Amino acid sequence: MSETERLELPDGVERVLLSEEQIQKRTRELGEELSEHYRGRKPLLVGVLTGAYVFMADLSRAMNIELDVEFMAVSSYGMATETSGVVRILKDLDTAIEGKDVLIVEDIIDSGLTLKYLLDVLQRRNPRDIRVVALLKKLRDDAVPVPVDYLGFEIPDEFVVGCGLDAGRRYRNLPYVAVVRTD
Ligand code: PRP
Numbered sequence: 808m809s810e811t812e813r814l815e816l817p818d819g820v821e822r823v824l825l826s827e828e829q830i831q832k833r834t835r836e837l838g839e840e841l842s843e844h845y846r847g848r849k850p851l852l853v854g855v856l857t858g859a860y861v862f863m864a865d866l867s868r869a870m871n872i873e874l875d876v877e878f879m880a881v882s883s884y885g886m887a888t889e890t891s892g893v894v895r896i897l898k899d900l901d902t903a904i905e906g907k908d909v910l911i912v913e914d915i916i917d918s919g920l921t922l923k924y925l926l927d928v929l930q931r932r933n934p935r936d937i938r939v940v941a942l943l944k945k946l947r948d949d950a951v952p953v954p955v956d957y958l959g960f961e962i963p964d965e966f967v968v969g970c971g972l973d974a975g976r977r978y979r980n981l982p983y984v985a986v987v988r989t990d
Contacts, residue, residue: 816985817978824967825960825984830942831865833959837940838869841910841957849873850908853900855925856880858914861971861979862942862959866912877901881921894924909934913941914971919951926953942970943984960984 816823841850849872854863856878867876880898909929916922922939929937940957945964966989968974969981978987 817981819974819988820968820978820981821986821988823983823985824962824965827982830959830970830982830984834862834865834942835869837957837959838866838871841866841940842870842872845870845874845908845910846872848908849875850910851875851877851902851904852910852912853929854878854912855914855921856898857979858971858973859912862914863912866940879925881925883921894921896928904929904932904934907934909937911937911939913939915943915945915967916941916953916955917945917950918947919953922953922955923951943967943972 852863852867852874854860854876857880860878863876863878867874877900878898879896879900881894882897883894911922911925911929913922922941926937926939938956939954941955942959944955944958944961946961947964962984965986966974967984968978968987969984971979972984973979974987978985
C-alpha cells in the first residue's frame with residue numbers, strides 16, 4: 808500500500824485520483840523532456856498563480872538546465888467567464904519577453920479560456936517561442952481548443968483539488984490530486 812493510500816483523507820475529500828507517486832514520476836518525465844527541448848536556450852517559465860505554484864516548484868527542480876522563473880496572476884470576471892472568457896491581469900510579468908523562449912506552466916486546463924487569453928496576451932509581446940505545459944487537463948467536449956504541448960494527465964470532468972488546486976481556498980497543499988465531495 809502506498810503512502811497516499813495509507814493517508815486518511817481530509818474532511819470533504821472523496822477519493823484520490825492521482826497519487827503523489829504518480830504525480831512525481833510524471834513530473835520528472837516532463838522535466839527530462841523539457842530539459843532536452845530547451846537545452847542551451849534558457850527558457851522563461853511563467854507560472855499562473857495561484858494554482859501553478861506547486862507544479863512550478865516541482866517541475867523547475869526536475870529540469871537540469873539553466874532557466875528563469877516568473878509568475879502572472881489573472882482573474883476572471885465571476886460567472887461571466889465560462890461564456891465570455893473575459894479575464895484581467897492582476898499581476899503582470901516583471902520583464903520583457905521579446906525574443907525569449909516562454910513556457911507557460913499551468914496546474915489545470917478546464918474550459919481553456921484562461922490559457923487562450925494568456926496565449927493571446929503574451930504572443931503580442933513577440934517572444935521567440937511560446938509553449939505550454941500543464942499538469943492536468945480535463946476531458947471536456949465544450950472546452951476551447953488550446954495547444955498544450957506537454958501534459959501530465961488527462962482527467963475526467965470532476966471537481967479536483969490538491970497539488971495547488973483549491974476548493975474555497977482549501978486543499979492546495981495536498982500532495983496528491985483528489986476529487987472533492989459535491990453533495
Ligand atoms: C485555475 C487554473 C487555471 C484556470 C483554468 O485557476 O489555475 O489558471 O483555473 O481554468 P479554465 O481553463 O477554465 O480557464 P483559478 O481561476 O481557479 O485560480 P487559482 O489558481 O488562483 O485557484
